[in-house]
Amino acid sequence: MTLLLSHISKFISLTPEEAAYFESVLIRKKLRKRQYLIQEGDSVKYEHFVTKGCLRTYEIDEKGQEHVIQFAVEGWWTGDLHSFISGDPTTLNIDALEDCELEMVSRQALEDLYLRVPKFERYFRILIQNAFISTNRRVLSIMKMPAADRYKAFIERYPDIEQRVPNHQIASYLGITAQSLSRIRASLWNEKPEQSVRISHADPPHP
Amino acid sequence: MTLLLSHISKFISLTPEEAAYFESVLIRKKLRKRQYLIQEGDSVKYEHFVTKGCLRTYEIDEKGQEHVIQFAVEGWWTGDLHSFISGDPTTLNIDALEDCELEMVSRQALEDLYLRVPKFERYFRILIQNAFISTNRRVLSIMKMPAADRYKAFIERYPDIEQRVPNHQIASYLGITAQSLSRIRASLWNEKPEQSVRISHADPPHP
DNA sequence: CGTCTATTTGAATGTACTCAAAAGCGGTGG
């Protein structure tokens, strides 16, 4: 069974026919590292499920600053729901941090799917519900935790992502600069020196 | 037609029977100012639609600091989706800022409703979708805007709420202290003195 | 009126930022 179908089956159960129908509307796509999936100004036509690789969603503000909104790895959906639904041009960019493989559903296919297999309405409701809950948590964590704690929480929660994504992008996700993150990491070194040797040749910085 | 039904009819259309069935599962509730709707530790049994009044959702951190997550006025849903769905005890508090009237749906009633009138699955999917999109925007605005701009954006977007809610709670919603908000407001005074007298008669700006 | 809460203001502190530059790492082409 594909990664996507097994993901779906955690929430709803499909007959073989329903599963086959669903698979028939999917579009597959490969992306090379650094390629864009979506660029600012596009009208977003698909929602994307990641079967392989890692992507990031970010926005660029007036000052040219990038703000990372989301990382997506295997088993995650990504895209821009707002543009996907409204058809408005997106303000977001999504690009591949690694070579990627995606399964995509178009708006039309999804609407048809909702009518033909209403269970999918439930599947996506639950997905979005979970996404909503976790975004809410993120708002709270930005408001109530200092940056260092947010970083610790991040590596706790997404240890896999932390390994695959450059620090300055994690910094952006956390809402701080790369420099600040670097200093935070340095201060964690002193705090718990045991954990510092995890990767390999990483010596504690030394003045 | 009730406020709730007219809200629903913006997204799905119901037959009179479906509407009647829906209304039959609703529970009405009144709340006096300062009363709790939900308290930390509760297992949340209902989602609540506000037909009258104004409520706030907040969390208290280890240091005893309150963090306002949401305000809800007429036409909004409020509650704790996470606890509502999982049954876990909530970490949130919701209380009434004014005397309130609510319509409530229980988890069981909602599940039954989904089965009997699957269109509701769509209604709530769309609701949550919108909530998700706007929370995402909030994350971005916290990350990329200074507090003063966030405040300006807030009063633009929710002029009604701004009138009804004490400043220190707006400050909390914005993720800043009441003192900081007070200084921000003072600085807006100098910046655009014309707007400061909005309520009474408009004098030509004059330093 | 008096009490309680909300708002404002001041002064000192702190956290994260900007600007700038050095060091580290990785990929590419000669």
Added chain:
DNA sequence: CCACCGCTTTTGAGTACATTCAAATAGACG
């Protein structure tokens, strides 16, 4: 294979914005 180039990470110094603590003023409500 190595030298070079570009990008990432680190470090330093000075700055800005928001915080804390404290106290005064202003409003609301009984």
